[in-house]
Each structure stands twice: as structure tokens, then as C-alpha cells.
Amino acid sequence: MSKNPKFYFSLRSPYSWMAYRDLLERYPDVAEAVEWIPFFEPDALSERMLTERGEEFPYSAMSRAKHFYILQDVGRLTKARGLPLTWPVDREPVWEVPHLGYLVALRGGKGPEYIAAVYRARWELGLNICDPAVIADVATSLGLDPVEVSTASDDPLLREEGVEILLRICKDGVFGVPFFVHRFSRYWGMDRLDEFAAHLRSKLAPAGALPATASSVSTGRSSEESHAGGCG
Template sequence: MTASAKPARFYFSLRSPYSWLAHRDLTQREPKLAAALEWRPFFEPDRISSRLLAELGGTFPYTPMSRAKHLYILQDIGRISAQRGLRVTWPVDRDPVWEVPHLAYLVARRKGRGGEFVAEAYRARWEEGHDICDRAVVGEIATRIGLEARELAAACDDPVMRREGAGCLMEVCEDGVFGVPFFVQGRRRFWGLDRLPDFVAHMSGSGVPLRSVPGLPASAVGLGSRAVDDGHAGGCG
């Protein structure tokens, strides 16, 4: 499939606060577009996923965050969240395995509940401060959206889901994604929270037909409305 023939994509990470804010802006202000995009996970691979990705010929594009950048993000997210009337509850990640929530998302997506899983996972992490790499937390999220807790909590133990996850990371490599949130349509790429309005405007004038995806209801809100431009790069690895 050529780049222009692929559906428009939204690369997100449940780890990233900028992805969380982009998800909120996109689903609340541009729900028709949100329902039309292909949602693809971006997550730091563990040893198993790294090996599977290497077998596919890919290398994950991740650079460790400096202390200065980390401190800046703490301040920046607090500022941007306050502008939206949101209160962040910062989670503590202790030896996180990001396959736990992201492969659970892939299971939820197979069952038509991907969008619901992402919304609940973001709420659990950024509004309630839970560790979403804790299998018990993932199980609770699954129960909230009407799915079987054990299946989603154990997704990262399933070799089939492991291979599917590695395939998602290979898509990250093929699309040239280096951080999140990241939006792709054809050969056009938009990185960061503050590029969301530009992506919306691009899609509005692109003539690309929108298709609904399961797990995220579309509304009558059109593409013409514009999200707030916060003047910030709004992307992280």
C-alpha cells in the first residue's frame, strides 16, 4: 500500500501526558475526525519486543529524557492542563513494562473497544494517578468497558499479541515517528499537541473520506471547528 493510500493515523502513547491532552482535544473537539483515524500505539519496548522488532528489521526511535526536559515537562503540563480546567495527578512508574497497557489496548481494539480503553487508561493514569503497567489496574479498566479483565491484563503474555505489538512498532519505524502525539496522512506529518489544529485543517481540506472505527462514536461535529493552539511543541518521546 502506498503512503497516500493508507488511512490517516494518530500515534499515541499512554505514557505521554501530551498524548493524553491531544486525545482529549481530538475526541472532545473533533470527534468525527477522531473516529475516522487509525489509532496506533507507540511504546518503549522491553527485551522481548525489542528482539521481535529487530527480527522485522526495525529499531525503536527512543532517546532517554534528560533531567532538565523532565522538569520542564512537569511545569509545562501543569500550565497546559490548567488552561483546559484539568488537574493532573502525576503517576509514579516503578519498573514499568509498557507492553502491559498497550498490548491490552490491541486486545480491546480487536473487540471494538479500543477507543474506550484508551480513554479509561488515560483517565486512570493522568487524572487518578494509577500505575497502568499494573496488571490489576488494566483488569479494572477492562471491567469498566465491559471486557474480560484477565484477558486484557495478561495480553503481554500472549505470543500472538507480542507479535502484533512488534508489528505496531515496525509501523512507527516505517512512518518515521519519533515522538508523540504524531499524526500522519499520506506524506504529511504533524508532531506535537500544538500541531493538532494544523492536522485538523489539513484533513478538512484534504478531501480524504472519513471512516468510522469501532469503539469511538462519531458525532455530527464537523471538521471545520478548530482546536485551541497553545503555542507549544507539545510532543515527547
């Protein structure tokens, strides 16, 4: 059992996006302390590779009623936060494109900036983040190699790394995002962020493991299950 506190985030999920913003704005010390791990639904290739490792991704299809609920719920939550929102349209998405691209950005020292830029592209601009051209533009804006970042899903080694992440998702019992883990304690949904932050501070602060403040999020360590605040 890993002692490192973990934040499973998805660039796809509106709830993960809002949890990300709340985490940075309200709990920068917690954001600095957790390990950031991308959560993404596997495409056919990744799913086959995962099956060959003896695991099955914890995913259940979202009903039409739940989809319409999320549209309404996210609208309420973003309005309350004063966040701009433009709903993207996903057509045959390949979530490895943005999430494996993140691994390249992380190695290039631009992990936090990449997350911020991709979230903005998806949720504020309504862009298709599974389009390699969109990810290439993000990479260029961050001074990263646009080809390397936007074609990360074509790299066999990064595919293997992605499958290792999927295995971690399965091992930790992550069935949706945002999802927070610290040893045996698990918290699902943006509405559990306050509890997770209090838990983590109580466990780590006495040992001096949590800084009092943090100016930026650390991501150096490296589905649709939905309720009000928990989304895949």
C-alpha cells in the same frame, strides 16, 4: 505509502492524553477518520524481536532538565484546560501491558472506552497502568475479560502484533507522540493538531470522506522526545 490518515497515540504521554481530548472535543470528524495506532517503548523482549526484523526503535533517553521542564509545561497546559492532573510514578514500567491490552479491548468492541478509562486511571487518578491489576480493573469496568486484557503482554501472538505496530512506527518515522500522518505529511505534537485537522479536512472533505460530525471516536482500524506538545 498508506493513504489512511493515522494518529499515533500513547497511553504513557501527557501530551498524547491532552491531544486525545482536544481531538475529540474540537475535531470529532477527524477523530472518526483517522486510524488510531498505539505507540509504546518496547521492553527487552519486544526490542529483541524488533531487532530480529532489522529495525531499531527511534528512542532517546530524556535528560533531567527536560523531565523537569515537562512537569512544569504539562502543569500549565492542564491548568489552562481545566483538567485534573495527578502525576503517576513509573517504576520499571512495561508499556506492553496497557498498549497490548488495548488490542484486546479493540477486538472486544471497547477500544475507545478502554483508551478513555486508561487515560483517566493514569492522568487523573495517578495509577500505575503497567500494573496488570490496574488494567484488569479497567477491563472489568468495561465488561471485558480482565485476565485476557491484563495479560496481553504474555500472549505470543499479541507480542507479534505489537512488533508489527513497532515496525509501522519505524516505517512512518514516528519519534514521539502525539504524531499525525497523512501520506507524506507529518505533524508532531499537540500544538500541530490544528494544522493536521485543517490539512486532513482540505484533502478528504471534497470527496465526502470526512463526516460533518461524529459522536464517538473510531478505533476499529487497526519516546520520550519532547517539546511543548510533543512527547514520547
